[in-house]
Amino acid sequence: MQITSEALERAIEELARLPGTGRKSAQRMAIHLLKQSDERVLKLADALVQLKKSVQRCSVCGTITDRDPCAICSNAKRQTGVVCVVEEFQDVFIIEKTNEFRGRYHVLGGVISPLENIGPDDIRIKQLLERIGSGDEQIEEVILALNPDAEGEATSYYINKLLLNYDVDVTRIAYGIPMGTELEFIDEATLSRAFASRASF
Amino acid sequence: MQITSEALERAIEELARLPGTGRKSAQRMAIHLLKQSDERVLKLADALVQLKKSVQRCSVCGTITDRDPCAICSNAKRQTGVVCVVEEFQDVFIIEKTNEFRGRYHVLGGVISPLENIGPDDIRIKQLLERIGSGDEQIEEVILALNPDAEGEATSYYINKLLLNYDVDVTRIAYGIPMGTELEFIDEATLSRAFASRASF
Numbered sequence: 001m002q003i004t005s006e007a008l009e010r011a012i013e014e015l016a017r018l019p020g021t022g023r024k025s026a027q028r029m030a031i032h033l034l035k036q037s038d039e040r041v042l043k044l045a046d047a048l049v050q051l052k053k054s055v056q057r058c059s060v061c062g063t064i065t066d067r068d069p070c071a072i073c074s075n076a077k078r079q080t081g082v083v084c085v086v087e088e089f090q091d092v093f094i095i096e097k098t099n100e101f102r103g104r105y106h107v108l109g110g111v112i113s114p115l116e117n118i119g120p121d122d123i124r125i126k127q128l129l130e131r132i133g134s135g136d137e138q139i140e141e142v143i144l145a146l147n148p149d150a151e152g153e154a155t156s157y158y159i160n161k162l163l164l165n166y167d168v169d170v171t172r173i174a175y176g177i178p179m180g181t182e183l184e185f186i187d188e189a190t191l192s193r194a195f196a197s198r199a200s201f
Numbered sequence: 202m203q204i205t206s207e208a209l210e211r212a213i214e215e216l217a218r219l220p221g222t223g224r225k226s227a228q229r230m231a232i233h234l235l236k237q238s239d240e241r242v243l244k245l246a247d248a249l250v251q252l253k254k255s256v257q258r259c260s261v262c263g264t265i266t267d268r269d270p271c272a273i274c275s276n277a278k279r280q281t282g283v284v285c286v287v288e289e290f291q292d293v294f295i296i297e298k299t300n301e302f303r304g305r306y307h308v309l310g311g312v313i314s315p316l317e318n319i320g321p322d323d324i325r326i327k328q329l330l331e332r333i334g335s336g337d338e339q340i341e342e343v344i345l346a347l348n349p350d351a352e353g354e355a356t357s358y359y360i361n362k363l364l365l366n367y368d369v370d371v372t373r374i375a376y377g378i379p380m381g382t383e384l385e386f387i388d389e390a391t392l393s394r395a396f397a398s399r400a401s402f
Contacts, residue, residue, distance in 0.1 A: 001294075001297040001298050001300060002272050002273050002276065002297055003272065004259070004264050004265060004266045004267075004271040004272045004273055004293070005255070005256050005265050005266050005267050005271075006255075006267055007248075007251045007252050007254075007255040007256050007267050008252060008256055008265060010248045010251065010252075011248045011249060011251070011252040013248075014244060014245040014248040014249075015245070015248075017241075017245070018230045018233065018234075019226075019229050019230060019233045020226050020229060020230075021230075025220075025221055027294075028220050028221060029219045029220060029221075029222075030252060031291060032219065032220045033219075033249060033252060033253070034252060034253070034256060034265065038253050040218075041249055041250070041252065041253045042250065042253075043215060044215040044216070044218070044249060045246040045247070045249045045250050046246070047208075047211045047212045047214075047215040047216075048212055048215075048234060048242055048245060048246045048249075049242070049243065049246050050208045050211065050212070051208050051209060051211075051212040051231060051234060051235060051242065052234070052235070052239050052242045052243075053208075054206070054207075054208035055206050055208050055209055055235060058205070063205050064205060064206050064209060064235065065205040065206050066205075066206050066207055066208050070205040070206075071203050071204065071205050072203050072205055075203065090232060092205070093202075093228075096202040096203055097202050099202060
């Protein structure tokens with residue numbers, strides 16, 4: 001096989017490194033880009049360069065942002081007394097999409113996981129305590145919204161225990177049967193949890 | 202919903218324009234890139250810019266190339282007497298992968314299609330006649346390898362008719378039952394073609 005364009009080959013190779021993209025889709029993408037205007041392709045390339053250049057962490061909540069503090073932390077219209085604790089910055093997007101929560105966030109950047117050698121000091125727990133302790137935001141409620149797996153549960157318990165020393169309410173989002181499903185398809189752990197967490201009608 | 206990073210948003214939007222990429226995969230790609238080193242992302246961006254900058258058409262065969270003439274047309278080891286006519290430059294890659302054909306190519310850049318208002322002068326038929334007529338490459342055989350659909354068939358017939366005036370053999374790749382399938386799953390048109398094109402054992 002003879003390659004007639006190294007530039008095309010290189011573009012395919014680089015595109016194939018993207019997650020969920022095999023060589024075939026990378027080839028389709030490269031050929032698609034070849035047929036686009038210069039401007040369109042430069043826009044894509046520039047967006048990727050800017051992505052790495054502009055994006056930083058918010059010094060308050062730890063989510064990703066172009067300006068520090070982030071749009072949420074610097075938005076005067078958002079509730080300052082309530083902080084929602086999440087594992088990763090992606091979780092902030094997911095929760096923002098619901099338009100349900102109007103407070104601020106705190107991104108831990110991970111969960112405690114002895115197996116992966118991640119201890120309490122490796123995630124942003126200290127920064128959470130400082131936010132609460134400083135009194136600047138007058139935090140009255142901390143909502144834990146970690147993933148309901150072993151590490152998420154352990155981290156939630158750990159944070160809850162630490163917060164007993166502070167004058168804040170600690171709550172967690174409800175775990176139970178998801179909407180729109182049938183009980184038949186729900187696993188036992190979720191069903192048990194739904195019974196244990198039952199609330200009055 | 203509040204967006205904390207315009208740069209991330211823009212990268213997701215641009216990535217989502219790639220073929221086969223929805224917003225969710227674009228988001229996964231952007232987050233993946235955020236976690237990569239600056240160098241890796243710059244390499245990808247640069248590969249895309251170079252793709253548009255370096256890639257041109259070979260003035261002989263019409264395939265895409267970084268240098269004109271392309272690596273195939275300028276390779277002294279390839280047969281010059283045989284030219285394989287294909288619709289698009291992608292077909293060159295596909296045929297090259299088989300390592301079966303050692304001659305040169307001629308990319309038409311399309312097929313005759315009255316419905317789409319594409320006539321014989323809109324594709325590179327004139328250039329094919331010139332290559333044959335000039336005698337530079339001493340072309341003795343033209344292999345037609347167009348797609349076996351209505352437009353491909355019509356274009357093959359048209360080119361074959363034109364080439365009657367030239368001292369070249371015109372052949373076409375065999376159309377028939379693909380290897381590794383069972384007759385049960387073959388459509389009637391293919392089966393009819395396989396009977397009509399039967400060869401002695």
